[in-house]
Amino acid sequence: MFELLEPICLVTFFADECNEELAALGHRTYWDGYFASRAAPLGRVPAHVVHAAFYSFADGEAARHIPSAWETIPPEASVAARERGSAASLRRILGEAAGSPGVLRAADLTTKAATSAPTEGRMMYAGMRAQPVPGDPVARLWHSATMLREHRCDGHIAALVGAGIGGTEAHVLSALEMGIHPPESFGRVHHLPKERLAAVMAGLRERGFVDEDGWFTDAGRKTKQHVEALTDELATPPYHALSPAELDELVAALTPITEKLVAAGIPAPGRD
Numbered sequence: 001m002f003e004l005l006e007p008i009c010l011v012t013f014f015a016d017e018c019n020e021e022l023a024a025l026g027h028r029t030y031w032d033g034y035f036a037s038r039a040a041p042l043g044r045v046p047a048h049v050v051h052a053a054f055y056s057f058a059d060g061e062a063a064r065h066i067p068s069a070w071e072t073i074p075p076e077a078s079v080a081a082r083e084r085g086s087a088a089s090l091r092r093i094l095g096e097a098a099g100s101p102g103v104l105r106a107a108d109l110t111t112k113a114a115t116s117a118p119t120e121g122r123m124m125y126a127g128m129r130a131q132p133v134p135g136d137p138v139a140r141l142w143h144s145a146t147m148l149r150e151h152r153c154d155g156h157i158a159a160l161v162g163a164g165i166g167g168t169e170a171h172v173l174s175a176l177e178m179g180i181h182p183p184e185s186f187g188r189v190h191h192l193p194k195e196r197l198a199a200v201m202a203g204l205r206e207r208g209f210v211d212e213d214g215w216f217t218d219a220g221r222k223t224k225q226h227v228e229a230l231t232d233e234l235a236t237p238p239y240h241a242l243s244p245a246e247l248d249e250l251v252a253a254l255t256p257i258t259e260k261l262v263a264a265g266i267p268a269p270g271r272d
Contacts, residue, residue, distance in 0.1 A: 001148070001250075001251075002232070002269055003258075003269050004251065004254040004255065004258050005145045005148055005149065006268075007258050007262055007267070008090065008141060008145040009142070009149045010266050011086050011089040011090055011093070011142070011261065012086045013034075014266050015085075015089035015093070016089070017085040017086070017088040017092070018081075018086050018088075019085070021081040021084050021085035021088075022036075022078065022085065024081070025077055026072060027069060027073065033069075033081075033082075035062060036066070036069035036075065036078040037078040037079050040070075040075035040078045041124070041127030041128050041130060041131055042124070042127045043075065043127075045066075047062045047063035047065075050066045051063070055157045055160070055167045056167035056171060057167060058167070058168055058189075058192050079131065083139060083142065083143060084139075086139075087134075087136065087138050090141070090261075093260060093264045094260055094261075097256070097260065098138050102256065102257070103138060103141060103253075105249065106141055106257060107137040107144065109242060109253070110140075110144040110250065110254075111143075112241055112246075113239050113242055113250075114238055115147070116237075116240070116241030117238040118237065121158065122150075122151055122155075124150035124151075124153055125147060125151040125153075141257075148235075151235065155231055156227075156234075159227045159231050159234065160227060162230070163223055163226065165227065168189055168196070169203070169204060171186055171189045172184070172186070172200060172204060173216075173220065173223075173227075174186070174224075175189075176210070176224075182214050208220070
């Protein structure tokens, strides 16, 4: 389900329509729009709460955008723009298929799963659950897929916290899993101060997760695999609401949608 649903969510970040909607509201940069619209379901919380919920961003990054991005643009407007733009991207990429019975069925089953899981300990998921579910099938498919993405993200953070892995450390381990070396060159961390990255790498060496050359040790790889396996396990509760037949039907409905998105350049999912 992660592999099938993730490209639906990623149109928000890799297609143009969402950025255009957020820019039209007055957000000055991509990251202003990103933080303002993704954090908006939490309400007008301070930057340190957004930092805690997003987890993997370095200290101070959320504070560069929150709450300033909300001072002239209400959070409600930002989250609505994100939904409009994302749904528009899906409609453009899917073309005539956007009005097909398969998209409608995928939206119905995804919504059933996404509105069925417990919210305890799931901050971002609970925020999305509090938002109204759109009536339009394409918007509803994006909205429900994003609910499930935030549910999974909350579980991923729990797995990382349980393993004692910080946000920047998580990016380093993901870079190594993807074969990126040195891992400090990974796009999500390369902009950080060299002293900060050096301290992160030193800490991972001290714990035996990376060797002196900056590659995975057996212990580091095992820890990363454990985090991913636990993330998968913690992501299953929403799908308990679907029967085996409905799960099969959902896979069948989502497969051509995902194939179209990937063919259009929306990335296939990776682990973070």
